[in-house]
Amino acid sequence: MRDDAHPSDLKGLARDLNAAFPGLSPLERLTTLRETVPGRLVFTTSLGIEDQLITHLIFRNAIKIEVVTLDTGRLFPETYDLWRRTEEQYGKRIHAKYPNGEKLEELIEDQGIDGFYYAKEFRLNCCGVRKIEPLGRALDGASGWVTGLRADQSANRQDMDFAGFDAVRGLVKANPIFDMSRADVAAFCAENAVPVNVLHDRNFLSIGCAPCTRALQPGEPERAGRWWWEDDTKRECGLHVPDATDGTDGARELARR
Secondary structure, three states, rough: OOOOOOHHHHHHHHHHHHHHHOOOOHHHHHHHHHOOOOEEEEEEEEEOOHHHHHHHHHHHOOOOOOEEEEOOOOHHHHHHHHHHHHHHHHHHOEEEEEEOOOHHHHHHHHHHOOHHHEEEEEEHHHHHHHHHHHHHHOOOOEEEEEEEOOHHHOOOOOOOOEEEEOOOOEEEEOOOOOOOOOOHHHHHHOOOOOOOHHHHHOOEEEEEEEHEOOOOOOOOOOOOOEOOOOOOOOOHHHHHHHOOOOOOHHHHHHOOO
């Protein structure tokens, strides 16, 4: 546990932030979070359009929130290009966390390079090694975690809050653009010259690893292109499911549900 705040204090802060956020702008939410929560704050970006908006607000306003991305090793070339362009535009570094090499080697030896196509458990194991375990290292010792989640991204996310206490990780989890629509986000990025992934113009609305993401068909919901071969309508990698915090063990727990 970080030295700056006791869990009970963070729980209270999360409740206060959740009550205050609806009346604030995204920038005000970020500054209020920084002023209220002691210790390290970490924003994890996937470099999607929502996260680019938040990165813009953090960098342009010099808010002391670390910006971190999880480089799974399977991202689109266009995502790496955006990463470079973002650092160049703002003159700031987006810090990277990578999968543990030994765990990744074991995973591929066990499941094959693209084993995630054959069973949901295998896909969750892959997400566990490539995303969940690195996330744990990114958030180690942090008091707060900022995400780009929006309520209208999926049915699974509508029940989340503006801010809450993540009991598993022991920190405040804040979603400063939770009430924005995709159109709102796109308009902000256009008006403020925020760099965005060129894949969005090719109907890739939610972008993850290249093998696990496809363009949307007309009328499909925003996240339908993620892990499209699975039947589950509430597909997640595990980053935003509280039980999935320890790599493959957490992913296997998700697979049993």
